[in-house]
Amino acid sequence: MAITLGNNLIQHSTLNRINHTSNNLARQISSGTKHPSAVFxxxxxxxxxxxxxxxxxxxxSDxxxxxxxxxxxxxxxxVSSSVEALGQLQQTLLNAANGTNSDSDRRDxxxxxxxxxATxxxxxxxxxxGMNLLDGSKSANVASLDGSTSITNLGDMRSSALGLTDANGKSTLNLGTDAGxxxxxxKVTTxxxxxxxxxxxxxxAQQRLNYQSANFVTQEENLMAASTTSNGTDMAKAASEFKNNDTQQKLFLFAQKAQMNTMASHYSALALLR
Known part of the structure; x- marks a missing residue:
């Protein structure tokens, strides 16, 4: 808060200047920027x-x-779980294709x-x-400042889409004969x-996203470095200036107090002479 002393305009202006400088330095130090507002x-x-x-x-974007x-x-x-399940089924069917299966083997x-x-x-x-990923309804996108980038479409991995069941969910695999x-x-191989x-x-797509994320991190680091260079407050310098300005303010107030005491003594002496 600016302090006004008497009606001395020069003194008042000096103190305002000191206070204004202190306030600006305090804002720059607290915000860490040279330009905390458009006023700067x-x-x-x-x-x-x-x-x-x-x-x-x-x-x-990152x-x-x-x-x-x-x-x-x-x-x-x-998908990995489905690959594993289909791989095991393929192996079993390949073994069964030998034509040496009993009725019990076919039931198993x-x-x-x-x-x-079911898997x-x-x-x-x-x-x-809350979003289904592998029923053919989902695509992977990344929104950035340059717009939305399509990464990939996720396919339909349901048994019907893979040709293993019909529209009613019934298996299309005929295991009753060797030909079946x-x-x-x-069908399982397909x-x-x-x-x-x-x-x-x-x-x-994951590999692409890893590269993209790394690029975003690099961009952010470069922008932050540029921002620090152009707008970052030199904290040591600002703190030194703030301390120096605070010292000036204290000295000014001390001088004003001394001046007021001197004037008071002077008026008291005049009063006694009268």
Whole structure:
């Protein structure tokens, strides 16, 4: 708060200047910037604010990239499980294609098919933040300052989309004959290849997102370095100036007090002479 002493305009102006400088230095130190408001330089302030906005946008873009990658990692888990289940079924069917299966073997094989189909549909129902990932309805995108970038589309990994069940969820694999087992092996192999394609597509998208995130981090670091150079307060210098200004203020107030005491003594002496 500015302190006014008497009606001496020069003294009042000096004290205002000291207080104003102290207030400005305090704002620069507390904010860490040379231009905490447009009062400190409209053009420089506008440049700094745009740079800060860009830094925030790049940081958010990186966060978006990482969230999309997390979503793909969730989808990857479901697809990997389906690949494993189909691989095991393919191996079993290949063994069964020898033509040495008893009726009991075929019944056991049918149970494995049912179990694999259930696993595929469970995996296809996997969700991220309440959204289905592997039913063909989801795509992976990253929103950034330059717009939304499409990363990849997630395919339909349900048993029906893989050709292993019909529209009613009934298995399309006929295990009653050797010819039926051979046909089932072809269908499972096709489903496995489709699932593997999805797994490699997701892996490539994750790799792309890792590179993208690294680029965002580099951009943010460069922007922050530039902002610090152009707008960052030299804390040591500002603290020294603030201390020096505070000393000036104390000396000024001390001098004013001494002057007032001198004047009071002078008036008292005059009063006695009268």
């Amino acid at each position: 330089g409209p053009s420089a302030y506008a440049i700094d604010m745009r740079m800060n906005a860009n830094i925030a946008a790049v940081s958010q 966060a978006n990239s990482q969230r999309t990658n997390a979503m793909l990692k969730t989808a990857e888990g479901g 094989l049918g149970k494995m098919v049912d179990q694999t189909i 595929l549909n469970d995996n296809a129902g996997i969700q991220y933040n 087992i051979a046909d089932a092996l072809d 489903a496995l290849n489709k699932t593997l394609d999805q797994a490699t597509t997701i892996g490539a």
